[in-house]
Amino acid sequence: MTIIAYDESKGARVALAGRAVVGDGWAMFGRHLQRLRRAPGLFILTQSMPVTMLLFFGYVFGSAVALAGGADYRAYLVPGLLVATAANGIMAGMFQAAADNHRGVMDRFRTLPMSRAAVPIGQAASEVAQAAIGLVPLAAVGYAVGWRIEGGFGPAVGAFGLLLLFRLATAWVGIWLGLAAKSEEAAGQLGGATFMLPMLSGAYIPTAGMTGWLRTVAEWNPISAVSAACRELFGNETAVTAGAAWPVAHPVVASVGWSLLLMAVCVPLAVRRYDKSTK
Amino acid sequence: MTTTYAVHSEGLEKRFGEVHALRGLDLAVPEGTICALLGPNGAGKSTAVRLLTTLITPDGGTARVAGHDVAKDPAAVRRVIGVTGQDASVDGDLSGRENLRLFARLQRLRGAEGRARADELLAEFGLVDAADRPVRTYSGGMRRRLDLAASLLIRPRVLFLDEPTTGLDPASRNRIWEAVRRLADRGTTVLLTTQYLEEADRLAGHVVLIDDGRASVTGTPAELKARIGRYAEAVVAEDAALPAAAMVLGQLAGAEAVLDPARRAAGAVTTDPTLTLPRIVRELDAAGIPVVDATLRPPTLDEVFLRLTAPKELVA
Numbered sequence: 001m002t003i004i005a006y007d008e009s010k011g012a013r014v015a016l017a018g019r020a021v022v023g024d025g026w027a028m029f030g031r032h033l034q035r036l037r038r039a040p041g042l043f044i045l046t047q048s049m050p051v052t053m054l055l056f057f058g059y060v061f062g063s064a065v066a067l068a069g070g071a072d073y074r075a076y077l078v079p080g081l082l083v084a085t086a087a088n089g090i091m092a093g094m095f096q097a098a099a100d101n102h103r104g105v106m107d108r109f110r111t112l113p114m115s116r117a118a119v120p121i122g123q124a125a126s127e128v129a130q131a132a133i134g135l136v137p138l139a140a141v142g143y144a145v146g147w148r149i150e151g152g153f154g155p156a157v158g159a160f161g162l163l164l165l166f167r168l169a170t171a172w173v174g175i176w177l178g179l180a181a182k183s184e185e186a187a188g189q190l191g192g193a194t195f196m197l198p199m200l201s202g203a204y205i206p207t208a209g210m211t212g213w214l215r216t217v218a219e220w221n222p223i224s225a226v227s228a229a230c231r232e233l234f235g236n237e238t239a240v241t242a243g244a245a246w247p248v249a250h251p252v253v254a255s256v257g258w259s260l261l262l263m264a265v266c267v268p269l270a271v272r273r274y275d276k277s278t279k
Numbered sequence: 280m281t282t283t284y285a286v287h288s289e290g291l292e293k294r295f296g297e298v299h300a301l302r303g304l305d306l307a308v309p310e311g312t313i314c315a316l317l318g319p320n321g322a323g324k325s326t327a328v329r330l331l332t333t334l335i336t337p338d339g340g341t342a343r344v345a346g347h348d349v350a351k352d353p354a355a356v357r358r359v360i361g362v363t364g365q366d367a368s369v370d371g372d373l374s375g376r377e378n379l380r381l382f383a384r385l386q387r388l389r390g391a392e393g394r395a396r397a398d399e400l401l402a403e404f405g406l407v408d409a410a411d412r413p414v415r416t417y418s419g420g421m422r423r424r425l426d427l428a429a430s431l432l433i434r435p436r437v438l439f440l441d442e443p444t445t446g447l448d449p450a451s452r453n454r455i456w457e458a459v460r461r462l463a464d465r466g467t468t469v470l471l472t473t474q475y476l477e478e479a480d481r482l483a484g485h486v487v488l489i490d491d492g493r494a495s496v497t498g499t500p501a502e503l504k505a506r507i508g509r510y511a512e513a514v515v516a517e518d519a520a521l522p523a524a525a526m527v528l529g530q531l532a533g534a535e536a537v538l539d540p541a542r543r544a545a546g547a548v549t550t551d552p553t554l555t556l557p558r559i560v561r562e563l564d565a566a567g568i569p570v571v572d573a574t575l576r577p578p579t580l581d582e583v584f585l586r587l588t589a590p591k592e593l594v595a
Contacts, residue, residue, distance in 0.1 A: 027384045103370070104367045105369055107334060110333070
């Protein structure tokens with residue numbers, strides 16, 4: 001058995017802390033993957049939802065949606081659903097963080113000499129890994145219903161990168177809200193309501209047709225910028241018209257900006273919340 | 280101060296909104312001893328443990344664990360403690376082995392070393408057969424054993440156990456007790472909370488009765504018993520004789536008697552070393568009281584507990 005000697009000097013402490021964040025975060029990431037392997041039910045369910053929505057929206061509502069220039073609605077819908085799936089990070093992050101936070105094992109983590117950021121970092125990393133797997137079936141079914149990557153390989157890789165970055169950002173929003181929630185039930189209700197966020201955006205329907213104030217709200221919704229960016233990078237019809245708000249008119253820059261902004265705000269809040277929250 | 284205390288608190292206070300959970304708790308646990316915090320539900324035992332293990336911060340007073348201030352340097356405290364909480368503090372979705380390996384990694388045990396230590400502890404706590412099953416399929420006793428094992432990956436200087444045997448069958452309880460004794464023999468200081476007097480009596484060298492957020496009485500189990508004296512009790516044949524029996528017992532004991540009408544029993548605590556059982560029976564008989572059972576014995580810790588922490592109007 002090793003007895004660890006701790007160097008008390010400041011520089012050594014900072015170096016130790018840095019190594020602790022990476023090492024402990026990695027260990028916590030491993031914990032989430034092990035849990036996933038043992039209880040994959042919820043994961044499978046959340047992955048099958050966007051595919052169901054694609055078929056539902058694409059074939060039921062799709063017959064009533066006419067895009068300018070006669071572009072195919074289902075091809076328009078697929079990138080939007082990919083983004084909506086990425087935005088599910090809020091819901092998933094909230095559920096997971098709130099449920100975890102009320103488990104006894106959190107007391108052990110809080111009394112171990114481990115990095116205070118490792119628990120939320122491990123969860124965020126697991127959210128991104130899950131999203132990376134989850135994008136595959138949706139893209140495949142999208143391909144089957146007529147969606148194509150038309151902008152070349154490089155930009156398409158960029159689009160998937162953007163989707164994962166956005167997932168990471170929304171996961172942090174969710175983790176913070178989940179840790180701050182008074183109970184698991186409260187997190188469940190609020191998390192469920194975030195299902196509506198993509199509806200108030202250009203994910204499913206072009207914002208150009210919305211009435212004035214609603215259009216403004218929708219176009220400042222980060223989901224609209226990311227949707228427009230993905231459509232642009234995949235080489236799909238963006239349906240962005242003149243007079244769109246700045247984030248939608250400059251979607252790629254805006255998407256990266258939104259993601260970084262959300263993280264700049266939510267990462268410190270989540271880490272602090274984790275450190276403080278006790279039953 | 281010449282004695283080194285593994286746990287030392289002065290005037291420790293904690294409020295939760297309107298509830299004043301701790302109202303100035305003083306503790307001094309010498310290194311290498313087992314100390315039991317004894318008290319009813321809501322006395323503040325768990326709050327004390329959560330404060331000492333850095334899970335919550337105090338609203339007043341100070342506490343040091345192995346010399347480190349829990350409020351000012353929680354990181355240093357976390358390096359020297361092991362904690363087994365009241366809720367199983369292990370992950371139910373992982374197997375026992377996965378849990379121990381995870382905690383080993385988080386405590387900087389290297390890969391092979393951590394795996395070996397995890398296997399060692401699984402064997403020590405009789406969990407080898409269940410090692411690869413998810414912990415949620417474990418029985419209460421198995422879970423508690425795993426929980427304790429998880430606190431011992433790196434031998435802690437101070438081990439905190441919050442009601443380690445509540446709800447366990449006698450066999451599981453004995454296994455936990457054995458493990459705690461082994462640890463103490465190797466020099467680990469143990470602070471445990473319990474509602475079971477037997478547990479405090481059997482394990483601890485030092486008992487602190489907690490009542491209403493304060494340490495009301497402190498001492499060894501024997502000192503507590505000596506302090507409260509002996510317990511004289513008489514059971515009578517009919518309800519009508521109970522007040523008279525109480526009066527006789529009260530006079531003999533030199534203390535006010537307590538009635539237990541359901542059992543038709545009257546009892547009193549005496550600190551008079553000359554009082555004998557024959558004398559009690561003779562006096563009761565002389566008063567014409569139909570005695571069916573009488574005892575004079577050292578009090579159980581239950582009675583110590585009841586006497587020292589019960590609402591005052593019930594106490595002799």
